[in-house]
Amino acid sequence: MAAGIGHGRTVSSAFSPIRNWLLMPSWLAIGFFLAVPVLLMLVYSFLTKEFRGGVIWEPTLAAYDQFIFDRGLFGDDPPKIEWTYISIFVRSILQAVGATFFCLLIGFPTAFYIATRSEKSKAIWLFMVTIPYWVNLLIRTISMKFLIRENGPLNEGLLSVGVIDAPLELINTNIAVQLGLFYSYLPFMVLPIYAAVERYNFALSEAASDLYAPKWTILWRVVIPVIKPGIIAGCILVFVPSLGAFLAPDLLGGAKTFMIGSLIEEQFKGNAGNWPFGAAASMILLSLVLISLLFYARAQSRENS
Amino acid sequence: MEAAVSINSVRKDFGDFTAISNVSFEIVDNEFFTLLGPSGCGKTTLLRMIAGFENTTAGTIHLYGDEIENLPPNKRPVNTVFQNYALFPHMTVAENIGFGLKMLGWSASETNARVDQMVEMVQLEQFVHRKPGQLSGGQQQRVALARAMAPKPKVLLLDEPLSALDLKLRQEMRKELKRLQRETGITFIFVTHDQEEALSMSDRIAVMSAGNVQQVGNPTEIYERPANRFVADFIGETNLLDATVEAVSGNKLTCRLSDGETLKATSKSEVSVGQAGTISLRPERLLLSLQSNGKDALQGTVGATTYLGTDSQIEVALSDELSLIARMQNGIATSEQFGEGQSVFVQIADGAAQFLVE
Amino acid sequence: MDGILNIRKYTGFFSITCLCLFILYAPLIVVMVYSFNDSLSITNWQGVSLRWYADVFYGAESEKFKLAAWNSLTIAVAAATVATVIATAAAIGMVRGGSFRGKSVSFGLISLPIMVPEIVTAVATLIFFSAIGFKLGILSILVAHIVFCIPFAYLPISARLQGIDASYEEAAQDLYASRWNTFRHVLMPILWPGIMSGFLLAFIISLDDFIITNFVKGAGVETLPTAIFGAVKQGIKPNIMALSTLLLLFSVVFVTLAYVLGKRGEDTLPSDDKEGVTS
Numbered sequence: 049m050a051a052g053i054g055h056g057r058t059v060s061s062a063f064s065p066i067r068n069w070l071l072m073p074s075w076l077a078i079g080f081f082l083a084v085p086v087l088l089m090l091v092y093s094f095l096t097k098e099f100r101g102g103v104i105w106e107p108t109l110a111a112y113d114q115f116i117f118d119r120g121l122f123g124d125d126p127p128k129i130e131w132t133y134i135s136i137f138v139r140s141i142l143q144a145v146g147a148t149f150f151c152l153l154i155g156f157p158t159a160f161y162i163a164t165r166s167e168k169s170k171a172i173w174l175f176m177v178t179i180p181y182w183v184n185l186l187i188r189t190i191s192m193k194f195l196i197r198e199n200g201p202l203n204e205g206l207l208s209v210g211v212i213d214a215p216l217e218l219i220n221t222n223i224a225v226q227l228g229l230f231y232s233y234l235p236f237m238v239l240p241i242y243a244a245v246e247r248y249n250f251a252l253s254e255a256a257s258d259l260y261a262p263k264w265t266i267l268w269r270v271v272i273p274v275i276k277p278g279i280i281a282g283c284i285l286v287f288v289p290s291l292g293a294f295l296a297p298d299l300l301g302g303a304k305t306f307m308i309g310s311l312i313e314e315q316f317k318g319n320a321g322n323w324p325f326g327a328a329a330s331m332i333l334l335s336l337v338l339i340s341l342l343f344y345a346r347a348q349s350r351e352n353s
Numbered sequence: 354m355e356a357a358v359s360i361n362s363v364r365k366d367f368g369d370f371t372a373i374s375n376v377s378f379e380i381v382d383n384e385f386f387t388l389l390g391p392s393g394c395g396k397t398t399l400l401r402m403i404a405g406f407e408n409t410t411a412g413t414i415h416l417y418g419d420e421i422e423n424l425p426p427n428k429r430p431v432n433t434v435f436q437n438y439a440l441f442p443h444m445t446v447a448e449n450i451g452f453g454l455k456m457l458g459w460s461a462s463e464t465n466a467r468v469d470q471m472v473e474m475v476q477l478e479q480f481v482h483r484k485p486g487q488l489s490g491g492q493q494q495r496v497a498l499a500r501a502m503a504p505k506p507k508v509l510l511l512d513e514p515l516s517a518l519d520l521k522l523r524q525e526m527r528k529e530l531k532r533l534q535r536e537t538g539i540t541f542i543f544v545t546h547d548q549e550e551a552l553s554m555s556d557r558i559a560v561m562s563a564g565n566v567q568q569v570g571n572p573t574e575i576y577e578r579p580a581n582r583f584v585a586d587f588i589g590e591t592n593l594l595d596a597t598v599e600a601v602s603g604n605k606l607t608c609r610l611s612d613g614e615t616l617k618a619t620s621k622s623e624v625s626v627g628q629a630g631t632i633s634l635r636p637e638r639l640l641l642s643l644q645s646n647g648k649d650a651l652q653g654t655v656g657a658t659t660y661l662g663t664d665s666q667i668e669v670a671l672s673d674e675l676s677l678i679a680r681m682q683n684g685i686a687t688s689e690q691f692g693e694g695q696s697v698f699v700q701i702a703d704g705a706a707q708f709l710v711e
Numbered sequence: 712m713d714g715i716l717n718i719r720k721y722t723g724f725f726s727i728t729c730l731c732l733f734i735l736y737a738p739l740i741v742v743m744v745y746s747f748n749d750s751l752s753i754t755n756w757q758g759v760s761l762r763w764y765a766d767v768f769y770g771a772e773s774e775k776f777k778l779a780a781w782n783s784l785t786i787a788v789a790a791a792t793v794a795t796v797i798a799t800a801a802a803i804g805m806v807r808g809g810s811f812r813g814k815s816v817s818f819g820l821i822s823l824p825i826m827v828p829e830i831v832t833a834v835a836t837l838i839f840f841s842a843i844g845f846k847l848g849i850l851s852i853l854v855a856h857i858v859f860c861i862p863f864a865y866l867p868i869s870a871r872l873q874g875i876d877a878s879y880e881e882a883a884q885d886l887y888a889s890r891w892n893t894f895r896h897v898l899m900p901i902l903w904p905g906i907m908s909g910f911l912l913a914f915i916i917s918l919d920d921f922i923i924t925n926f927v928k929g930a931g932v933e934t935l936p937t938a939i940f941g942a943v944k945q946g947i948k949p950n951i952m953a954l955s956t957l958l959l960l961f962s963v964v965f966v967t968l969a970y971v972l973g974k975r976g977e978d979t980l981p982s983d984d985k986e987g988v989t990s
Contacts, residue, residue, distance in 0.1 A: 061406050061426065061879045061895045063807040070804030071817055073797040073860055082832065082856045085839035089831075092838055102841060133878050154734070157727040164719040173728075175970075180735040183964040184919040186936050187955045190740035194745070194947050201741050234735065253718040257872050266718065292828030294922050299943065315772055316837060316926065323838070330834045406881055426884040439882035443900045452896075455887030504886065 076235070093327035103323050111328035137332070140307040143222070143297075144290035147229035148237075151286045154230075154239035156279070162238075163245035174242065176188070181235040189295045192231050196224060196300075220302035228296030229286075236285035244278025245271075277348055283342045291340075292333050308333050355418045357382045357508055357540040358403060362411030365398055365540075372398045374564040380508075380542060385534045387543045389551040390561035391587070396544045399561075400510050403542065404433045404517075406514065427456075432501040433510040436517075438493045440485035446496050447472070447481045453504035471499040474533070491522045498533075508540045515550065527554050548588045552576065560584050578621055582709050585633040592634040592677045598624050606708050608632060612672035614651060617707035627684065630710045636680035638705035641667060641697050650698040653677070655691045667691055670701055738957060746952040763953035770950060772942070779938035783918055786853050786934065789911035794860035795868075797904075798909055801861070803894075807877065824859040831924035832859065840927060847929025855927050856917045863916050864909035871905025904972070909971040915962065918951040 063070065093111050095103040101172040115133045164174040180188065196202050203215040218224045248271065271345045272279070294309035301307070308329060315326025356379040365373040373395045380386045401407045403414060405426030405484050414422045421429050432453065440449050454464040472478055475495035485493055494514060501509055511530075515523045531554050534541045545551055551558050552572045560567045560575060560583075563634040568580035579585035586593060596608035596616065606618050610632075618632050641655075656668030656676065665683055670676040677699060691697060747759045767773060801821060805814070824832065845851055879901065883893040899906070921936040928937060930979050935958070942951055 062746055062884050062890055063803050064809050066890065067804045067808035067811065069851050070800040070808075074817065074821055075795055075817070075863075077858055077861060081825055081836065081839070081854060083820065086827065086831070088842060089835040089838050148824040154727060154731050157721070157724040158731040160721070161724040161728040170924070176732060177735065177771070179963055179966065180739060183739065183913070183959050183962045184921075184936060186919075186921050186940060187742075187958055188738065190939070190947065190951070190955060191742045193943075194952070195738045197947075215785035231734065231738070234731065238731075252719060257718055263718065263721065288828065292819055292830045294830055312830055312834060316834065326834060327838065330831045333828060334831050336828075337831075341826065404885060408882075426881070428889045431885075433882070433885045435878055435882060437876070437878060438724060439876070441879060441882070441897055441901075449758040452883070452888075456883075456887040456889075456892060500886070 077210070089327045090331055093331050094160075095323055095324050097322045097324050108324075111322070112327055114322075115328070115332075133329075136306050136311050137308060139222075139305070140291055140309075141336075143225060143229060143307060144287050146226050147233065147290045148283050148286045150226070150230045151234050151237035152279070152283065155227060155234055155282065156241055159241035159282075160236045160245050163242050163248075163326035177238055178235055185232060185295055187298050189228055189232065192228055193219065193299050196227065219300060220299070220304065222305050224300040225297050225305050228300040229290045229293055232293070233286040233289055234294055236289075237282040240278045240281035240285065241275065242278075244275035248275055280347050284340060288337050288340055291336060355382075356380060356415070357384070357417060358542065359415040359588070360399070360403075361413045361415070363399070363402065363414065364410045365395070365402065365407065366410045371584045373402075376561075376564075376566050378559055378566060378569050380540060382540055383538050384556040385531065385541045385543065385554060385556045387545060387551040387555040388561060389545060389548060389558050390588075391546055393563075395564045396546075396561050397512060400433075400512055400542065400544050403508070404431055404510050405429050406639075408585040420513045428435060430506055431508045431510060432504060432506040433512065434497045434501045434514045436492075436514065438485070438497040438514075440493055440496055440500070445482050445484055446464060446477060446488070449485070449496055449502050450500045452500065457504060467503055471503045472556070474502075477500045483568075490517055491526070494526065496519065498530075502537065502539065503522055504531075506539065508542060511541060511546055512544045515545070516547075530554065552588070560587065562587070579633060579707065579709065580621060582631045582633070582711055585631075585707065585709055590636055590680075592636065592639075594632045594634070594677075596630060598626050598628045598630070598708070601626060608708060610671075610675060612675050614671065615650065616651070616701070616706055618708040619704055620708040622710065624708065624710070628710070630708055633707045633709055634701060635676065635705060636666070636678045637664075638702040639677065639679035640700040640702065641669065641679055641681065641691060642694065642700065643691075643697060645698050646700075650700045651677075653699055655693055655695045655697050657693065658691060669697060671699075673696055725973065733814040742873065742952050743956045743959065746949070746956040748952075753788055763949040764957075767953045767957065775933070776935070776938055776954065779933040779935045782849065782852075782932065783935040785913050786856060787850065787917040790917045791864070791910050792854035792858050793857045794913045795864045795906060795910045797857075798861050798864035798913075799868055802865055802872050803898075806869055807880075821865055822862050825862045827879045829922045833923040836923065837926045847927055848932050851927045851929065852924050852932065852934065855923050856920065859920075859923065860913035864913040867908035867912060868902065868905045871902055871908075874974055875901055885899055907972060908969065911965070911972075915965060915969075919962075 084333075091101055094107050094109065096106045096108050096110060098104050115130070117130055158177070162170060162177070194200055198215045198217060198219065202218075203322060205213075206212045207215060207303040218227075250268055253266050253276065256270045257263075262270070292305065292309050293315060297305055297310050300315070301310075312326050312329045312333070315321040315323060315329070358380040360379070361377050363373060363376045364371070372506075372528050376395075376399065382672055388399060390396045398407060402409055403420070405421070405424060405428075409422045412422075413420055416429065416431065420585060421431075424437070441452065447468050451464045451468045453465060475498060477492060477499070480492060480496075485496065488496065494517075497514065514530075515526050518526060527550060530541070530543075543551075543554065552575070555572060557569060557571050558575050559569045562583050568575060568584045570578075575584060576588055579588065582593065585591050594616075595611050598606050598617070599609050599615065600607040601624060605614070606620055606624065608616050608618050610616060616632060624630070642650075651671055653669040653671040653676070656670050658668070659666040660683075663683060664680050667679045667681065668676055669679060670690055679699065725793060745765055747761065748763075767776065805817060805821075808814070827835075832855075836858075839845075840847060840851055845854075851930065875898070879897050880893050883897040919936065920934075924934050925937050925940070928934065933941070939951060939954065942948065
């Protein structure tokens, strides 16, 4: 192709003049129905709650205050640290970290294995790993719930084989939620790592082996550092959704395992809700997510430099 | 008579980069005009500006007297044969060829008649219902040609259309294109980097380099009387010797070479004594002989000889720093064998030594 | 000396892969199997039966589920269509627009719905609708769905468009086509597999959505996921299992179809190779 000037022929003179018109619908749709609402939510987090849901337009820090401090019923008492909400956030972070860890534990070997198969079987394995993702998350969570509940097949199976004497009470525990999160987002860990291993040049491993390095050392000191961007991407793709998850904690957990998602949902259901508080919790969640993404972007650019 | 295309003081910048500095020339109606130059010289950019895919940074372009540089491509009666053909992959050959007519609102019957005519012209009758992916490179090229010529454009632009074809096919297509241009009377503007192609096909050539037009002329002028060093070097082979003017008499000069020898040369432009420049000597205009025959000649020693079938290429060293390459036809004139190390006289045909400035 | 050392093979990785697949499929298979259980209690196995499937279609709650399914389907088709149109325009603007100030901001805006956690989107949308007095119902669900479907439709379309040479569009213009005709006759047919992929992806994303729908649907409307969720809150009954199995199979068939169509689209994309067939 005649590229004599050194710029590729990707700018089409047909459509570039009307570029702004082409982009306007998406700008309007997302700007107006997402960006503006998020900003409004930020504003709401600083307003006063209305008793049946909704807000009174009086600025206050009450919502954020409520997270950390317990000011008693009338707000006169000296502030004590209120651990309830803080612990919910901490629990969410721990759950997300845990889910990421287990997904990594199982997902990394899986991705590595699949990526080192022949071209034909690679595609089949990959397809098999992705199919469950395409099933509705709700259905998947329900299936998990059905499986592990007290009179469910898992317990029945374990009881009949004799591994346990009494059914495991898994529902409504942190373990169940952890299992649910792990189950929901496992493919998100596998895919980026698979992509990274696919691109990995095994000549590096061969060279290391030539220099007397044993296989597991090669894995730890050669392979993993090279595919680190893929691993980090997978971790972010599991961590971020886990942080704000709703279905797993709601269906598999209960009052004892409350996470951010359930806390927020509670504020907007029925008449007991506190909209500014819900908005504030959402803002804090959003901030946590943004921090994670910034961390990810920073790690990626350090890799590239 | 008004020019088919006139380029007036055209400039094109891409951000900081100037692709075309200041170009002006005219293309005459019904001529086969070629833009010739190495990669990056701006010839394709110029073509695209005539077609309408790039706008001018400065200057105007006229088509038969009308200013067109502000018109979008679909409003210019100019059609293009793209370098990669750009045949619509989802349409058949017939649909491709008829596309422009459909866009112009021709009736179905008019379109079909014209498409048949075009298909016959490029001899692709059996392939009418095939898609481009099922055609060979040469066939695709002919479809591209037919498609561009179907809407009866006033000017046809061809962007290196033969560069992807193999040698034999390219040579055939050169004759085809020349014939088509003659028969249809459409003004062709042809872009290429292959100077042999340009010389064999064109009525006139514009030689370009680094965003500037170096010379515009017919093939003979370009080859025999190059305007500057670049043109002499780019077209065909030549020997280039640095020289300084010692004496001027009309357009005949006496020059001194870097090793002290003098040489007579002619110049197209005005020069003054002491001016530095280059003398261009075409290898085939040098006559080698073992004996002097009285006329002015340079003296040198034969170096390597390369046998090329029809000709032989003979290196002659004039001194430690200067050497020439001479080309002589095998058979008739080289009854004398030029062995390595032999002393030889180099005669220069009249008018063959050109003094050129940069 | 050991035999040939295979640096691709690590012990245990195969077992873990099998474990991974087992974990992924076990709950789904269990649900499928038990949906054929001929018993009121879900856990005592009492022989194969299709009664729960019959219950889904004709039983006490079937009207509710049918209406919910209908809502889900219509919203998904409408949302996917609108989102695909908007995404196609956006893709053309971004890919063919050259570089311009605000291009990365544009891209950030288009991908915003994917970056923001679903629950945050849900809350923000609810707050916004209530603030502007937008009544909650089918329309509010539709609007919210369109917004978060846009990036999902955008990605396959943009990917495909980047692989299409812009000279087709130039050739069309050279041959007197207007912008619209260039799109309609030249670009769209070649882009079509990408547009289809985008549409199908947006469709399934909309169909499956729970959290955002749950927040903005208001009291009177149910989509299939919200209806199922409501039913499950009261305990997992056998008809839920049957319904889940149906949805499961639908998703798998749907995605396989989309994948096959996508693959076939790949083959028709013209390569840059000019030679085609040598003759």
